[in-house]
Amino acid sequence: MSRLRRFLALGRTAAARFGEAAGLSRYRAANAALTTDPDRRPRVVFLGDSILAGWPDLAGLVPEGWRCLNRSVSGQTSAQMLRRFQTDVLALSPAAVVILAGTNDVRGGVSAVAVVSRNIRAMTTLARARGVQAILATVPPVIVFPGARPSAARRDPRTIVAVNEWLEGFAEESGCAVADFHGALADAQGAFARPLTHDGVHPNAEGYAAMARVLKPVLDAVLRTSGR
Secondary structure (H helix, E strand, O other), X not given: OOHHHHHHHHHHHHHHHHHHHXXXXXXXXXXXXXXOOOOOOOEEEEEOOHHHHOOOOHHHHOOOOOEEEEOOOOOXXXXXXXXXXXXXXXXXXXXXXXXXXXXXXXXXXXXHHHHHHHHHHHHXXXXXXXXXXXXEEOOOOOOOOOOOOHHHHHOOHXXXXXXXXXXXXXXXXXXXXXXXXXXXXXXXXXXXXXXXXXXXXXXXXXXXXXXXXHHHHHHHHHHHOOOO
């Protein structure tokens, strides 16, 4: 194989690996099937990480006459969600998108506020340009306890608060709705309320019920004004 062919082959391999890391193929078949699906109900897309991916009854939050499409991928950062935004959100022509992003940016030890703010701004700008209403969810809290997920200790609660303060300010500035998951799950000290989590990072059944009580009225209000 010539040097040029080896270079091109390496480039294709790197592109494929990048696509897999971003989850670009995760919903490819499901998205393709929607093009011939006779179900014409208006759609709501949920875009997030493992917290949304593992929600046991997400479809139950969507009002009758609407369709729920969960396009969340465990472990994803806000940059990876932005990378998928065209194929897994906009291409599905939803009326609204619920975005939960940031907890894995905080875990990554990067400048989380700067990174999350840049990517959330980009996603909401893209959504607005296509007439898609964005609902922004605050990053849930964490708690460290014996038996908790080790990554709980790698998420700085102060950084989570800073990300959420930025997000709430941006939502007010941009007119986006907010679902305050952090407020629904935190105890008086701002940590994940112990009865609501099984591992210090993810909600248990009671935690998801608390999140549902926050998200459902926000979602109902947004969809009533969607014009779909």
